[in-house]
Amino acid sequence: MGADDILADKSGYSLRVRVLNDQGLHARPAARLAQEAQKFACDVHLRHDEAEVDAKSILDILTMAAGHGSELELRAQGPGAVDALRHLGELFRNRFR
Amino acid sequence: MATLKGIPVSAGISIGRAFFLNRSGAGPLPRQTLPEALVGPEIARLERAFAQFGLEIEQARERIPAELREHTLIIDSHLMILKDPKLSGVAKRYIQTLGINAEWALDKAVADLEKAFEALDDPYFRDRIQDVRTVSGRVQARLAGQTAETRAIESRVVLMAHDVSPADTASLQTDKIMALVTVQGGKTSHTGILARTLGIPAVVGVTELEREVRDGDLVVVDGLRGVVVLSPAEDELARLSDLKYQFEAYQAGIMRGCHLPGETIDGYRLKVKANIEMLDEVATVVNNGGEGIGLYRTEYSYMNRVKLPTEEELYQEYLDLATIMSPRRVTLRTLDAGADKFVSTLGALDERNPALGLRAIRLCMHHPDIFKTQLRAILRASVAGNISVMFPMISGLREIRQAKAMLAEARAELRQEGLRFNAELPVGIMMELPSAVMIAEVLAREVDFFSIGTNDLIQYSLGIDRTNRYVSHMYQPLHPAVVRSIKHVVDAAHQAGIEVSLCGEMASDPFCVPILMGMQIDCISLTPQAIPGIKRIIRQATMDDCKNLLKLVLESPSVTRTNALVQETIFRQFPDELMFYSSLLDRDENPAH
Numbered sequence: 001m002g003a004d005d006i007l008a009d010k011s012g013y014s015l016r017v018r019v020l021n022d023q024g025l026h027a028r029p030a031a032r033l034a035q036e037a038q039k040f041a042c043d044v045h046l047r048h049d050e051a052e053v054d055a056k057s058i059l060d061i062l063t064m065a066a067g068h069g070s071e072l073e074l075r076a077q078g079p080g081a082v083d084a085l086r087h088l089g090e091l092f093r094n095r096f097r
Numbered sequence: 098m099a100t101l102k103g104i105p106v107s108a109g110i111s112i113g114r115a116f117f118l119n120r121s122g123a124g125p126l127p128r129q130t131l132p133e134a135l136v137g138p139e140i141a142r143l144e145r146a147f148a149q150f151g152l153e154i155e156q157a158r159e160r161i162p163a164e165l166r167e168h169t170l171i172i173d174s175h176l177m178i179l180k181d182p183k184l185s186g187v188a189k190r191y192i193q194t195l196g197i198n199a200e201w202a203l204d205k206a207v208a209d210l211e212k213a214f215e216a217l218d219d220p221y222f223r224d225r226i227q228d229v230r231t232v233s234g235r236v237q238a239r240l241a242g243q244t245a246e247t248r249a250i251e252s253r254v255v256l257m258a259h260d261v262s263p264a265d266t267a268s269l270q271t272d273k274i275m276a277l278v279t280v281q282g283g284k285t286s287h288t289g290i291l292a293r294t295l296g297i298p299a300v301v302g303v304t305e306l307e308r309e310v311r312d313g314d315l316v317v318v319d320g321l322r323g324v325v326v327l328s329p330a331e332d333e334l335a336r337l338s339d340l341k342y343q344f345e346a347y348q349a350g351i352m353r354g355c356h357l358p359g360e361t362i363d364g365y366r367l368k369v370k371a372n373i374e375m376l377d378e379v380a381t382v383v384n385n386g387g388e389g390i391g392l393y394r395t396e397y398s399y400m401n402r403v404k405l406p407t408e409e410e411l412y413q414e415y416l417d418l419a420t421i422m423s424p425r426r427v428t429l430r431t432l433d434a435g436a437d438k439f440v441s442t443l444g445a446l447d448e449r450n451p452a453l454g455l456r457a458i459r460l461c462m463h464h465p466d467i468f469k470t471q472l473r474a475i476l477r478a479s480v481a482g483n484i485s486v487m488f489p490m491i492s493g494l495r496e497i498r499q500a501k502a503m504l505a506e507a508r509a510e511l512r513q514e515g516l517r518f519n520a521e522l523p524v525g526i527m528m529e530l531p532s533a534v535m536i537a538e539v540l541a542r543e544v545d546f547f548s549i550g551t552n553d554l555i556q557y558s559l560g561i562d563r564t565n566r567y568v569s570h571m572y573q574p575l576h577p578a579v580v581r582s583i584k585h586v587v588d589a590a591h592q593a594g595i596e597v598s599l600c601g602e603m604a605s606d607p608f609c610v611p612i613l614m615g616m617q618i619d620c621i622s623l624t625p626q627a628i629p630g631i632k633r634i635i636r637q638a639t640m641d642d643c644k645n646l647l648k649l650v651l652e653s654p655s656v657t658r659t660n661a662l663v664q665e666t667i668f669r670q671f672p673d674e675l676m677f678y679s680s681l682l683d684r685d686e687n688p689a690h
Contacts, residue, residue: 026221059229
């Protein structure tokens, strides 16, 4: 997933992603996502329907209960925001393998 | 004799002596309010307990034996929970603001999370509170001054525990464990994954376990029904050991027999192929006796990428697939995007009702360049191996003709460029719309084969979105309308002398397959994991029985009547198969995805 799909707006940057894993964002991908998000200094949030959660918290991600095929929005604000989105978008695309 | 009930998470039966790995914490948690001066030190004490368990997890991670490598992934999720501010941070805040001790504060943080998880509809996600409890339970133990220790196991035992943490898997003597039983845990708990990896039965969620069982007790763990039998009487023990051997023989039998052809006792031959979407699934297909790929979903290469795949990339992918499977047939379904699967470069369309929108063949005709690139790649790969192509979501004659015209254009281009292809490439269509079913006789004259996609056909015929929990119970594969539709398509294909296959989930359903056989369908295509069990059903069936069953089903006026009738018949004809087969199917958290 490239920078092309990353959108800028007033409150930072956003990227639409889709959960391709059969089981959805279950324990293992949620752990990977939180782990990788923590490597960036910027704030990273994940939005699903109305709910927005901290992408650095595995518990937040799990309670979002994003099943297979759900469409989410990654939002980042702060230093390295675009890099973070690019990197995390790649994780979704590779099904967290 | 007493029987404790739990949740079966790994099939099989073991008889042995109980051995407790751990028991739940000793007594109630201490609850105190603290003088202000002690708040700081109490927070530090909590941090130390978290850090100590964190260190133990990291060390355990290094020691996990290679065959349990998968579990390092679960360890990682526990480590992330341990570090999560929603657990440790909230607990620290409770110490700070309420002036309570660390144990109490941690308990309150867990209670908050329990509320959040209990509110979830999806049982898998709801079950994850178990992971939070496991992690916090270990931290509580560290707060109480306990450290990680596991007792050495002398001889093979039935391992019992309050819960088995992934960190424990590092120190488990896996060769000495014949079954797992835990107090905690749900259907998707990691105990099940561990047990299935080790090939041993497991029952979780046995709440009475610690009260009823002592070390050294003789127990029978029945991972088929999800019960633990304590001190069984002699006749019960004999019955259960019979069942154990039957099950083991069944399991060995379906794997041994999976390479035999799908043929009934009276000689009717049904091809059994696999549905896959990635090249690396081919090994499982071959190992499980798949006679070809009945459905290769080509969407994966199009999803979530900046640029569309090039013809060369697709060509290479299809060529590899055809070469590995050769001489077995590989049926490639052209891009079936739209609805729930979208091509990233095109983005999700703004559609009111995507399931009835621009998807599958319609999307391809809308983007002829994308479609033609794929057709060229398929044609070029068709010189190797044994490839056929099929078009999804065909609703009528015009779409077939348009798709075939596009294929002819691609052929003409390749010929002009001097590139080789199989001029006889068989062309088929998916039968998954009620309109196509109604005019199956007309469509059959246009193509070389039909493939019935029952998942969509059922949804479109009954008007049911099966992911919608308000109506998903109405998704009924054996609804008379669905059964008659399938029968109509099979008959139309045979009248026209073309082959007809079925590639929906019905193909892996032991209650449906005998009915499909009664229709004399030529081929079924299913998830590779289910092939051995289904082949065994085919090999024990007779065509007479299947035809009789079909006759009864066709006469049945309602799905309720049909389901009762089919269940009764199938249970009578294949008693072992059903008892064991369903227990082998995934109830599954597959950590590979």
